[in-house]
Every structure is written in structure tokens, then in C-alpha cells.
Amino acid sequence: MKKNLMGFVVLSMVLLAVFFTGSAAWALKNVCPDCNFLQEDMELTACPNCGKIINKCLICGTVNPIKNDNCSECSASLAESRVMRTIDKDVREHLRLGESDRAKIEVELGQIKDKVEKGELTPELASREVELLTKMDWWSKANLKAIEFATKFPEATQTALVKKCRVKSLRQLGFLAMEDDEYAIANEYLKTALELEPNDKKTANLLKISQNELKKE
Ligand SMILES: [Zn+2]
Numbered sequence: 001m002k003k004n005l006m007g008f009v010v011l012s013m014v015l016l017a018v019f020f021t022g023s024a025a026w027a028l029k030n031v032c033p034d035c036n037f038l039q040e041d042m043e044l045t046a047c048p049n050c051g052k053i054i055n056k057c058l059i060c061g062t063v064n065p066i067k068n069d070n071c072s073e074c075s076a077s078l079a080e081s082r083v084m085r086t087i088d089k090d091v092r093e094h095l096r097l098g099e100s101d102r103a104k105i106e107v108e109l110g111q112i113k114d115k116v117e118k119g120e121l122t123p124e125l126a127s128r129e130v131e132l133l134t135k136m137d138w139w140s141k142a143n144l145k146a147i148e149f150a151t152k153f154p155e156a157t158q159t160a161l162v163k164k165c166r167v168k169s170l171r172q173l174g175f176l177a178m179e180d181d182e183y184a185i186a187n188e189y190l191k192t193a194l195e196l197e198p199n200d201k202k203t204a205n206l207l208k209i210s211q212n213e214l215k216k217e
């Protein structure tokens with residue numbers, strides 16, 4: 001815990017230092033992070049002024065043309081790599097930046113988003129997205145994506161997995177609504193979850209409590 005706190009302090013200092021010394025351009029793709037040279041030829045991979053490689057993917061190591069927002073090899077967001085590369089490699093390794101579970105999930109979600117934008121949505125990708133959103137506790141988004149999945153891929157083999165994620169998301173949304181004393185809304189979420197999974201005891205219990213509260217109002 002102490003180590004984490006130290007890491008956080010160091011990271012905050014690094015970010016503050018970058019913020020105050022450089023202009024906001026430090027993470028822009030068309031400005032060289034070493035010499036601040038403004039890049040005009042976006043097809044290049046290196047700064048013509050100092051030779052620095054501008055757009056290297058930190059996930060897979062591919063060197064991309066400056067114009068790329070996502071890695072041509074693995075679809076990871078390159079903006080993140082550009083920010084990371086302004087932080088010293090030793091500091092980065094010491095802090096294990098980008099290696100937390102949540103950071104990894106965010107990278108994967110970015111990769112999926114890029115593929116979807118290119119029109120490459122498959123049941124595998126769509127179900128994985130729902131799974132990852134659920135892992136991130138983004139219940140509302142997970143629920144919406146699960147509905148979308150069921151509409152787009154009604155026969156897919158991942159249907160059971162997506163349903164499981166949706167039931168969990170709906171139960172959490174119901175619970176959050178109950179915490180806000182929004183029992184009518186909670187009932188809707190919980191009822192939908194039970195329609196999908198009638199044997200879900202946790203949801204059934206929550207619904208019972210929520211319905212009782214609603215009667216008191
Ligand atoms: Zn340069």
C-alpha cells in the first residue's frame with residue numbers, strides 16, 4: 001500500500017512537471033515530443049528535424065505513421081502510447097504504468113472500438129465488449145451493449161455469456177437505484193433481470209426489498 005502511494009505521488013509529480021513545463025501539445029501527434037517540431041508530412045514515422053520516432057505502439061511495438069490514431073497492427077489507441085512515451089522508461093517500469101487490470105481492459109476496449117468503427121464487428125468482439133464493460137463495473141453501458149448484441153446476433157454461441165453479464169449489470173443498476181431511493185426504477189431493472197434469469201436469488205431478494213419499500217411510499 002505504501003509503495004502504491006509513493007508510486008502515485010511520483011506519477012502525479014511527473015504529470016504535473018509535464019503539464020507545467022510543456023505546452024498542452026506534448027501529447028498531440030503532430031508535434032515532436034523531443035524538439036517540438038511541427039510535423040507536416042503525416043505519412044512519416046520519424047521527426048524530420050531530430051529523427052525521433054513519433055508514433056510507436058507501446059502494446060505491440062509497431063512503428064506507425066504519424067497520422068495514425070490506432071495501431072495498424074493491434075488497433076490499440078496510439079494517443080495513450082504517445083503520452084506514456086513522454087514519461088521516462090525507468091519511471092514507467094517502476095510504476096508499472098499501463099499494467100493494471102483496468103488499464104489492460106481499457107486498451108482492449110479501445111482495440112474493439114477501433115475494429116467496430118472499421119465495420120469489423122463480430123459476435124466474438126461484441127460479446128467480449130459486454131464482458132469487459134461488466135468487469136469495469138460500467139453497468140449501464142454493459143446493459144445497452146448486451147441489448148444491442150441480442151438484436152444483432154440472436155443465434156450466437158456467446159448468448160449465454162452476454163446474458164449472464166446483462167443479468168449482473170441489471171442487478172447492480174437495480175441496487176444503485178435502491179440506494180438512491182428510486183424504487184420504481186429499481187423494480188424495472190430487477191424485474192428485467194429476473195425475466196432473463198428466473199433462478200437468480202440475489203436479484204429476487206433485492207426485488208422483494210424494493211417492492212416492500214415501494215409499498216411504504
Ligand atoms: Zn523532433
Ligand SMILES: [Zn+2]
Nearest residue numbers: 057060071074
Ligand atoms: Zn500495436
